Amino acid sequence: MWNATECALYPAKGKGKVAQRTEGQGGRGGGVQRCSNLLPLGRGRFLRQLMFLKKLLLLPTAALATCLLAVCALASSRQILIPAAPGDKPSTAKKAGSSHSPSTLAVALSDADGFRQKGDNAIVALHKGTYYLSGPITLSPADSPDGSLILGAVGANGTNRIDPLKHGVVFSGGRPLRLDWQPAAGKAGVFQAVVPDDVKYFDQLFVNDEPQILARFPNFDPAAKHFNGTSADATSPARVARWRDPAGAFVHALHRAHWGDFHYRVLGKNADGKTLHLEGGWQNNRPEAGPHNSLRFVEGVFEELDAPREWFFDNKTRTLYYYPPAALDLAAATIVVPQLETLVRIVGTAGKPVRNVSLRGIVFKHTLRTFMKTNEPLQRGDWRVWRGGAVVFENAEDCEVSDCAFDGVGGNAVLVNNRNRRVGVARCLVRDAGASGVLFLGDPAAARSALFHYGKTLPPEKLDTTPGPIGDNFPQDCYVRDSLFLRVGRVEKQTAGVNIDLSKNITVEHCTIASVPRAGINIGAGTWGGHTIRDSDIFDTVRETGDHGSFNSWGRDRFWRPDIRATDAVVAARPGIQFWDAATPTLLLHNRWRCDHGWDIDLDDGSTNYIIRDNLCLNGGIKLREGYGRVVENNIVVNNSFHPHVWYRDSGDIVRRNIFFRRYAPIAMRAPTWGKEVDANFLHDPKAASGVTRPADELRRQSRQDEKSLSGNALFAAPAAGDYRVAAGSPAEKVGFKNFAMDDFGVSAPWLRALAPKVKLPAVAGGATAGGATAAKSVRDGAVLVWRGAQLKNIVGLGEVSAAGLPEETGVFVVSDAEKSVFLKSYGVRDGDVLIGWGKTPVSDLRTLREAAQRDPAPAVLKVWRNQQPAELKQR
Helix, strand or coil, X not given: CCCCCCCCCXXXXXXXXXXXXXXXXXXXXXXXXXXXXXCCCCHHHHHHHHHHHHHHCCCCHHHHHHHHHHHHHHHCXXXXXXXXXXXXXXXXXXXXXXXXXXXXXXHHHHHHHHHHHCCCEEEEEECCEEEECCCCXXXXXXXCCCCCEEEEECCCCCCCCCCHHHHXXXXXXXXXXXXXXXXXXXCCCCEEEECCCCCCCCCCCEECCEECEECEECCCCCCCCCCCCCCCCCCCHHHHHCCCCCCCCEEEEEECCCCCEEEEEEEEECCCCCXXXXXXXXXXXXXXXXXXXXXXXXXXXXHHCCCCCEEEEECCCCEEEECCCCCCCHHHCCEEEECECCCEEXXXXXXXXXXXXXXXXXXXXXXXXXXXXXXXXXXXXXXXXXCCCCEEEEEEECCEEXXXXXXXXXXXXXXXXXXXXXXXXXXXXXXXXXXXXXXXXXXXXXXXXXXXXXXXXXXXXXXXXXXXXXXXXXXXXXXXXXXXXXXXXCXXXXXXXXXXXXXXXXXXXXXXXXXXXXXXXXEEECECECCEEECCEEECCCCXXXXXXXXXXECCCCCCCCCHHHHHHHHHHCCCHHHXXXXXXXXXXXXXXXXXXXXXXXXXXXXXXXXXXXXXXXXXCEEECCCCCEEEEXXXXXXXXXXXXXXXXXXXXXXXXXXXXXXXXXXXXXXXXXXXXXXXXXXXXXXXXXXXXXXXXXXXXXXXXXXXXXXXXXXEEEHHHCEEEECCCCHHHHHCCCCCCCCCCCCCCHHHHHHCCCCCCCCCXXXXXXXXXXXXXXXXXXXCEEECCEEEEECCHHHHHHHHCCCCCCCXXXXXXXXXXHHHHHXXXXXXXXXXXXXXXXXXXXXXXXXXXHHCCCCCEEEEEECCEEEEEECC
């Protein structure tokens, strides 16, 4: 946003004094307050600057050049204010001419707003230190669209790039406490202190800037996969009976199908004294399966305060209890409790957006957790969201948060909400956030024929037939660039490093995202397409959930139906309806992906109009479920393959010029052909002799296409080092594969590269084996057998669980010939159904199916799993 060179800042020699110097003059001492450069010039000021230019002629060449840059800065009409450092007493300096000393950050921002209203640019440059905010900083529109504002650390005000962690300007949503600690009676190792009455509710505690643990069961385990420790006994009657008053505690649980999570507040105990009275559970938009029976934990119960670093706050007595580690000097420790959810709001109105505001070089921390506010459903997505964050943009244009860090914020780091244009995040660190990194969320009212639950549909005749959105109340042409996301989703699991919903033309480039519980990048109801994901490094994902990918998307736009047959009919009756919303392709270009618990790239329900090109997939392969108009070309899929699931009859999909390591892994694909083109792919066989190729017959038999596809040794340059470029003359070139760069994924800012973890490179497997990582861990028998005239098999592996939308690996899949089975046809069973119940008897596999049928040859109902939900079928 700021491209011209700025006038230099030099410290004043005395506290409260004003220094106003130009480059080349030098100087040392205390804090600069303001550099004033107002234009247009009055006669007196013009003469003074003319005399200054005359003096330049006497300077050496280097000094002359430096001072000329300063003059350019004067011509740029910028106001630079440096308020008193945090903790300093407000300055008593009075206004003197065009210079004065802002006494506080609030005064500086007020002055800056006045400059902007005159059309001038303003910089509020901040001293090192922690600014404990009593409320969110709100930046609203200036009267002039030309006035710009930079708010940030000294040294972050030009085009230079800085490390905010070293500059040390902190915006805190917390309140520091000075407490009189005393040993707690009856609690060995625990201390207690009374908290002032004016401290509001808090659900986090920071000691010497390190987050502590709200008293919990089971105890915190850094190595535990889910929630840092879970137990089926967390809310058992025996345990609840031991708690005197658990009101105010929280119960956290994973979704039964591992599709995110649920959170509940404890209101108290029920009359039996052994069960909990709860509110909540609204955080997931696919709640039917309910919370997991064992992957759960409870926190905020006094009786569970039994381990170092745990704490508990009794709001009734205003008493804080804390179990300090043995080496901690509690008397000298800094204690901070969060009081705010949001630190900065950049919010305009529909008719007057905020323009040209930049936050730079700031560390944001100490905000409240917000999981109990995560309750807004998105358009037929699996998510619910809280429209908030540590920094919020709404009705903004040409604004940016750059060279900043979000360190342990309790909820989302950045929300770009509703109408925003060219708003972005650049060169930022987001780590240990309670929820997502960056959310782009539009107004649901902008979507035509919008629905808000997976199973909801409108009759075709009631659909809005106008392509595109209604109005413009959504993010467009916004971005996340060169940013690092680590360990986001520490509390909430249905989250992502970057999430895009109800938006258009969002760019994510040169980002590194790692160690997250679900997707690194998620596009929900991306709705109007045009998004670009490029040059990024996404790995160590889906750590605590399932049926997902490092990249994940849904496309449940107005054409989409849970039943693929119904969607076939809607699209056949209204050709082109599938592109009324996703009108512009979404591009996945030149990224590196690795998912060890799902797919590297997972395009799920209805994801439409995608181009996936030049991606390096290191483990989980590429999955395309139902959708239209996807092009997958020139990708390398290491140790895995292409996973087509449940395609539409006329999807128009193209898969070509890719290098796969294994045969395809199709599920519920309907004959006779797959999409528009599946051909000219290369099946890597490391055992093949150099230069020897053969037709990829195994691929041809699967797709009934692949006439030009070949198999052989691709001759990779250095796969052990992650370099999968093929050598000149590689047989992969015969199918049209072209090399792409292997050394330009992820963040590039030096300070971020120093913090970024390295992706785990795979050991390259040999042979063109079937299946893939998604089926490798199952112990169930996957053989197909004929039963009562139909072909059936056990549900086996993550792939089939995902294709059916099941909560777990259970049930019997009806592969084909349901119509030929007199018995199954009499109940209305279809190909693709999963048998899960025979009357009142659960069916988990073929064995339990046969046993149930022997006991009851004609049950009153058959229970099936259809369109990702249960259904009961009666014999007709």
